[in-house]
Amino acid sequence: MALTVMVVVVVLAALVFDFTNGFHDTANAMATSIATGALQPRVAVAIAGALNLVGAFLSVEVAKTISGGLVDEALINPVVIFAGLVGAIVWNLVTWFLGLPSSSSHALFGGLIGATWVAGGSGAVHFQAVVNKIVLPAVLSPVVAAGIAMVATYLAYRVTARAEPGVVSRGTKVSQTVSASMVALAHGTNDAQKTMGVITLTLVTAGILAPGSAPPFWVVLTAGLAIALGTYAGGWRIIRTVGTRLSDIRPVQGFAAETTSAAVILTSTHLGLPLSTTQVCTGSIFGAGAGRRLASVRWGVVGRILVAWCCTLPSAAAVGAAASWLAATGPVGVLVVGLTGAALALGIYRVSRRTAVTADNVTDLPRPADSDLAA
């Protein structure tokens, strides 16, 4: 298969992944605003989509991290990256179907690592960089976010205890709109860059760009548009989980959680740390729930989310590895991988229609069983 054709295929796959990243992560910014009624669902996803696009243009630090250092660029090719993307897309769709806010970033990294390992051996994966730039932030970021959000929520309730409740409710709903918008902006700066990094890595491995190059403008633009459209599509299943099933979120908590998420994500983005925005936002919501009343956290839901987090990297790596092995057999193998991925995506979508979650029923009950509530 001609190299240029393969590069085009990889770029398209990367943009499809970016789209899934968008609707998978809409909940990060807007779930609590929708749950508390601060924003109407359709308005929320429109704002989030627009700000994701703006955010994509703010920084390329994370893109540089992705495109340089995690894997040995000399030992991989666009076919390997394609296989990794298929692994990430499939895992994103599976977790979306289950309504689990797993990390799109970890799905992407897992898919790439699995595919690279099969293609170039374990030496092609820079494990120290993986630990330093991915695993460590992944472990620390939700803990840090939860801690900050818990402190911020506690202080917010203490300070506003003297204020008139109606003023606090209205004020924090307006503030929540602003803070949610900041999270959407932060999401664009961080997550859109991951796709930019993958496309840049593809162009480097194809010899179109020099190693260490920053993403070209067309890469920034298309990645920004793809994640914005995905965000506007709205991942309603995950929004329902994060907004209504993780904790009983009030406007003060939503404001504290989203302010924390925006601060953590933007600070990390500035330093080039490609952390998982999903884990930060989920950690913040958990912390905000605990900051008001520990019992308001639904531990059963938290447990299922933690299991999904632990499975994401190895699962996406396994799919990426299998896809890489098949794609390495030649053009037919690449075609089979692509068609299999498309068939799985279509199948998951069709099954999801049977129990559709939309903007109209995203905040509807049923809520989790009482057994999920802490005593």
Add this chain to the structure above:
Amino acid sequence: MTIDWASVGIVVVVATAAAVTIVLLVCAALVAVSPHGRTSGVDTPPPRTATGTVVAAVCLAAAAALIGYGLYLIVA
């Protein structure tokens, strides 16, 4: 293995300071614009004071400046 603890520490310190400060500033603004004396038994709450409005405006302006400065650092 070399872990970049300095970057992690910066994220923790800066994010904590920024998030807590912004939340406290907004909450202080809400307290400032709240009608005071609502527990005095009067049916209709007393009107907000000019001082409260000014304090709220200063708090919100400070929060906005903090957010703007953060975005400036990222873009610049």
